[in-house]
Every structure is written in structure tokens, then in C-alpha cells.
Amino acid sequence: MKRFVKQGFVSGLALSAALIAGAAWAKDDITIAMQLEPPHLDPTSAAAQAIDSVVYVNIFEGLTRFMGDGSIVPALAESWEISEDGTVYTFKLHEGVTFHDGSAMDAEDVKFSLDRARAEDSANAQKALFAGIDSVDVVDPLTVKVTLTEPNGNFLFNMAWGDAVIVAPESIETIKTAPVGTGPYTFGEWVQGDKIVLNRNTGYWGDQPALAQATFKFISDPTAAFAAMMAEDVDVFTGFPAPENLPQFEADPRFQVLVGSTEGETILSTNNKQAPFDNVKVRQAMAHAIDRQAIIDGAMFGYGTPIGTHFAPHNPAYVDLTGNSAYDPDKAKALLAEAGLPDGFETTLHLPPPSYARRGGEIIAAQLAEVGIKAEIINVEWAQWLETVFKGKNFGLTIVSHTEPMDIGIYARPEYYFQYDNPAFQELMTTLNSTTDPDKRTELMQQAQRIISEDYVNGYLFQLAALSVAKAGVQGLWANAPTAATDLSAISWSE
């Protein structure tokens, strides 16, 4: 009898296990948490990465798109032809693509979107992407011709950005709160301060995605992030804010941890126009005073790759220039003395909220203090950082991660917040933009990396790691983050 009961109990267990497994198999929705809530949902009029994390390739698509490995593939453009001299791109659009409101997506919409982005009064955050466009012409409803002022080897890459997605002219009024795109997911609802819900677009022109519904939840507090994940309130946390908690998730069979690369060069941004940072010797001294490995271990608990220039290490054109700024406090002191500041100097260090900045800043302040540089830590919120540092340029030092892909071009903009003004570099960038030969481009990019590394424009710290935690059954997540995106179509639950 006892044995019988036991058997019954065991088979009952097996049955309920089967039921649970069945339920998991049937699961076709997902809850994805991230730290920052988007300010609105128009990727073509703001720099906020959080917007792209929700809408890119889910609601909105461009002519081309990024894949998880960083490659560029056709999206709304089925194919294209490039003229002999590299200045005319003729895009053939996919047939039968409709916006979520049912209207057809055609060449007129492409022309509208590109013209809107490059217009004089455009609010686009990356207008440089469109700067080379001379004209956009509609050939027929499914063919659009883009003429450039000069050849641009990056053009197809530029068109893949979230800032270059195709929008419907009639939906512009409400794009910030009720976006209408062509993507595999439609906008459901937005509960401000809590979540955004996206639903599967049954009329999607491409393959139907596996998940019927996706909820993006916004959890800014690292402790709450850890608790939400541990309690299984959310299925995925992308950009997990507390690297110190990852070993616990790794040790737990309920979860998987994805560690990948991002385009985020984390740098000690230096106000190149402010004394004494206008002296290259001072900048070099700071570079030698900083121990990168200590910052990666102390602030990021080991996650991150040291960099010696403003370039992503996973890029084939990357040159390892960390040797230019090896940790050497004695050399730093000697350089400061050469610069006429043997006793160091005082400056400010503005730190935005992410832990790479707040913790990294404490470490850097301590390291700089070793060579006599007193950096007063000023913790700021993002709004304040944008106001004082980014727009006001009223800072000495700050720590920030530049997450845009291939953004070495910012060093050619003397008005950019760290105010590096080097005509030779600006000329090099102009040459690079008009070069299409891959080998020549690589060479130019490496030259650019060397110039800013040897000029010690900023303190180059490390490449931010993409840290995601997910339930064990989730598959298809991007491990790397070639651009800010959550590609829902790629995600599914394993059986």
C-alpha cells in the first residue's frame, strides 16, 4: 500500500511536471526588462538609446538593418544597385509592405522619411548620417533613387540606424506616443513609468515572429532589477545594471547569463578647451595615472575589455593602443612636472548615474589623487549631465560610455562636448567618408585611432560589456549589442 501511494505520488509528480512543461511550450509572450524608459517612441527625433531598444526592427524598419552579429542586411529594401562612381543608390523596395494602419509603404514614404530626417529643421539626433544625400527621387512606387554628393562607403550602414527608419507621413503627429511602422510588432499600450506592450503584427510582410506579445518593463534600480529577475517577475533583463550579481545568476540553473560586446567605448571625457587639459602633456599624464584593469575589476566586476582608443575591439579595423597609456604613475608625475604642474591641480569629475561612471569615478579620482590631481566628484542625474556637461560644456572631466556604433567621427567635430579641434583629424575623416575601398578604409580608420590615442584626447578606459540575464528557456537573444535593439522576431521559448 505504502509503495502504491509512493508510486502514485511519483506519477502525479511526473504528470504535473509534464503539465508545467506543456505550459512552458505553449508560452508565446515575454516580459523584457530594461533600466531606462524611453522619453517617447520616435527613434528619428531623439538620441535616447531606450527608444531604439523598444522600437528598432520591432515597430520600425529601415531600408537596411543591423543583425545581432553587427552585419548589415536588406530590410525594407529588397535589393539595391550602386552606380559606377558610387554616388547613386537605387533601392528596390519589398512588395506588399503595409504600415500598421493598413496604408501601403512605397517609395513616397522613403522619400518623405529621408527628406524629413535631413531637413533644415529636422530634430534627428544623427543628422550626419544623411549629410551626404543630395536628393531622393521616386522612380516608381517600388523604386527609390538616392543621389549622394560624393561616394560614401558607409551609406548602407548609415541607413540601418534607428535614426533612419521609414515612417508614415500621416502618422507623424502622433509618432511619439502611438508609433506606426512596418515592423513585425504593433504598438499596444504604454503605461508611463511601468511598461510598453507590443503585439504581433498579423499583416507583417516577412516571416511571422514566434512571440505573440512582448512587454517591456522599466526597472531603474539595480537592487529592484536583481529582485525582479530572482523572483522571475521578468523573463529577460537586457543591460543588467549590477555586474556584481551575475555570478549568482550563472550559478542558478533557472537562468542564463549572456555576456557580449557593445559599441560602448567608456571614456574619461576631458574638456580639451579647458586649462590645464588644453596641454597634451597633462592629458598624457592622466592617461598614465589610470589603471584600467583596476577600473574594470572594481567597477564592472571584471566585465569589459580595455581600450586604448575610441574604437570597438571586436571591429576588424581595431588597433590595440592600450600601450600608449599604460599604467605608470611615476611617468604621470614626471609629465605633470614637465607641464609645469609638479603639484598637480584641481578639477571636477561629473558622474552620471550608471555604475560604470559612479564606481569608475571613485576609482579614477583615487588614482588621479595618487599623482596629485584632485578631482572633486560631482554626482549628477542624466538630465543635469546633458545640461551642464553635454550642452553647457561646463566640466573638467566626466565618465560616459559612447554607445553609438562607429562613432570615431565625433572627434572631427570641434563643437562636440569634449571640444577636440584637430584639422588633420578632420581632414582624415572627410577622406574616410568618401573612400569606398575596404582596405583603404581600414587603413584610414587605424590612422584615426592612432591620432586620437597619441593625442590623449580622452582617457580611454574600456569597452562596455553587454550583460543580459534571461530565463534558461529563452533563446535567440542578441548576446552582442551592435546597436541599441531588442530583436523580438529572433526570440522564442525552447521546448
Place this chain on the structure above:
Amino acid sequence: MSRNLILGAGLSSLVVLAALLSFVWTPYDYAALNIPAKLQTPNGQHWFGTDHFGRDMFSMIMVGARTSIAVALLAVGIGMSLGVPLGLTAAARKGSWLDELIMRGNDLVFAFPSLVIAILITAVFGAGAVNAIIAIGIFNIPVFARITRGAALSLWEREFILAARVAGKGAARISAEHILPNVANLLIVQGTIQFSLGILAEAGLSYVGLGAQPPTPSWGRMLADAQTMVSFAPHLALIPGLAIILTVLGLNLMGDGLRDWLDPRLRVART
């Protein structure tokens, strides 16, 4: 002396001693990072372990005590030096427009939740120990003003004050020479309690990042830093947490004991 008083005074003086000692000696440099030695649990070398930067927790607690005490002491100082004269004046001019003005002003400050206003002040004028002192200090003013006025009012009815008035002493002189000494023990007791509240407020402000700024250690910020690490390094949160609890407990016990000891009515009962 009661057991409360001895225990409270013992705990409080331990904290004060640690803070004073930190000026001349700490086991390690409190600001020195040693990343390879991070997150050690308490051991022979690091009595309280090390934090996520490998800093010595014992040294940080000692210097943190200094921060807490300095902020709380100065805040109580602000409260007393402004609140007591206000209370004495209000009592001396009981019922006048001046009394009304002072007491309604007090009500106004009392009506606001103190920590919220403290956050407002530090948010407007910038985070830092000095602004924290001012913010906490402002909320100490009405506490002292009220307690002084209440006690002084009953004293003004007493015969020895009447005698002083008959002798021709002015209100200001009577307040200073006769009233103040007689309310002093009340103020000392209240001061001790406000002091413990000041330590709590400082910890609260630095917990939300508005108190003393890094690298100056502060118990509240140590707690905030430890928050995401509680699950694998609980000592990081336990140690500053215990430091705050024991200090506040000690000060409250001491305040309690002092009241029993100094209260004239109880003193009569004892003798």
C-alpha cells in the same frame, strides 16, 4: 545613575572615541583602493572586512563616525543657537505679536516632512556635507524653540522670577540669568535625542546620495553601495547598519537616562 544612562553613555562615547581616534590613526588609509583584496569578510587583517573597492571597512566606519558626528553635532548646534533664544524671547513676550510670529513660524517649519525638505535643500544648493548640516539644522530650530518656550513659561510664574523682576532686572537679563540655567537640563536631554535623529537624517541623506560626497566615507552611502551586494557580501550592509543602530540606540538610552537623572521632580523623589 541608571543602567540606561551607563549603557547609553558607554555606546555613545565608544563612537565618539572612534571618531576622534580616526583623526590620528586608522588601521588603513580609508580612501586607499586595493581592488585585488576586495569583498573580504571580516578577518585578522581587516577586522570588518573590505568593501567592493578593497577599502578597509573598519577604517571607513571610523571615519564615517566622524562624518556622522560632525554633521549631527553642527546641526544640533544650529538648532540650539537659534531655537533657544527664539524660545526664550517668545516666553518673555508671551501673548505678544512677537510670540505669535515665532510660534507660527515654528509651526510652519514643523508642518513640512523634514527629510523631504532636506532633500529639496540639497537638491537646490547641491549635495554635500555642508548643505546636509544646514538642512538638518533648520529642522532642529523649532524643536528647541518650542521646548524652551514651554519650560520657560512655567518658570516665569515662579516666585524667584517675580523677585528678580521686583529687583528691577529686565526680561532679557532674567531669561539669560534665571530661565536659561533652569531649562538647561531639558535642553541637554533634547539635544541628545536630536543628535541621534541628526545621525539618522545624515545617514538617510547620504543613502540617497545627498550627504557627504565620495571619497569621504559616510555610513549612509556605505549602505547604499552595499545594496546590490547584500546577497553575497552581507557584511557590507550589516556593519554600517549596525553602526547606525548602535549609535542611535546609545544616544537615545543616554537621553533617556539623562532625563531621569536630571529631572528635578525625579531628583526630589530620589532624595
